[in-house]
Amino acid sequence: MDRTVFLREMSLLADRFGRDMTPEAMGRYFETLRAVLDTSEFEAAARFVFDHDSFWPSPARFVEVARGNPREEAEREWRRLLDSCARGDSGVLLSPDGAAAMRAAGGWNAVAYCGDDYGLARRRREFVSEFVARRDAVARVALPTPRPALLLDVEADS
Numbered sequence: 001m002d003r004t005v006f007l008r009e010m011s012l013l014a015d016r017f018g019r020d021m022t023p024e025a026m027g028r029y030f031e032t033l034r035a036v037l038d039t040s041e042f043e044a045a046a047r048f049v050f051d052h053d054s055f056w057p058s059p060a061r062f063v064e065v066a067r068g069n070p071r072e073e074a075e076r077e078w079r080r081l082l083d084s085c086a087r088g089d090s091g092v093l094l095s096p097d098g099a100a101a102m103r104a105a106g107g108w109n110a111v112a113y114c115g116d117d118y119g120l121a122r123r124r125r126e127f128v129s130e131f132v133a134r135r136d137a138v139a140r141v142a143l144p145t146p147r148p149a150l151l152l153d154v155e156a157d158s
Contacts, residue, residue, distance in 0.1 A: 001034035001042055009046035017056045032059040041066040074101065074131035078124055085112035097134045104130035 010029065014021050021029075033042055045065040049057045077098035084092035090108045094101075105111055105127040114120045 002039040005039050070132045070135035074128040097131050101127040101131035
């Protein structure tokens with residue numbers, strides 16, 4: 001992530017939300033966000049937060065804006081799966097995470113031919129849990145290793 005863009009956007013957000021950011025806090029935000037977002041993703045997320053949010057954003061908020069909320073995405077894909085089951089269309093197109101979640105819930109047949117509401121609710125929980133776990137695993141892999149005294153040096157190269 002480009003440090004100049006990061007500093008510009010965070011300064012605008014600090015002004016908008018009336019925050020004074022210490023160099024240590026700014027450095028922590030930078031280290032966390034540069035590991036998971038590129039410059040254009042961060043810039044777009046910062047603009048959205050500036051335009052729409054009412055509270056100071058955590059680093060996770062930038063990631064959520066840039067990449068979406070995994071639980072909400074899981075629910076959308078679950079509804080897509082249920083619609084395909086209602087149509088008898090086993091060729092439903094899901095994301096790779098959705099396809100893995102469908103397998104974790106027993107597969108298309110297990111969902112389509114689930115006999116009762118209790119069983120379907122259990123399959124939905126399995127689907128959502130697997131989907132969110134897969135997204136969280138990707139986010140965890142991308143997180144930086146904590147280092148002491150993270151200071152943002154504008155002159156340093158990234």
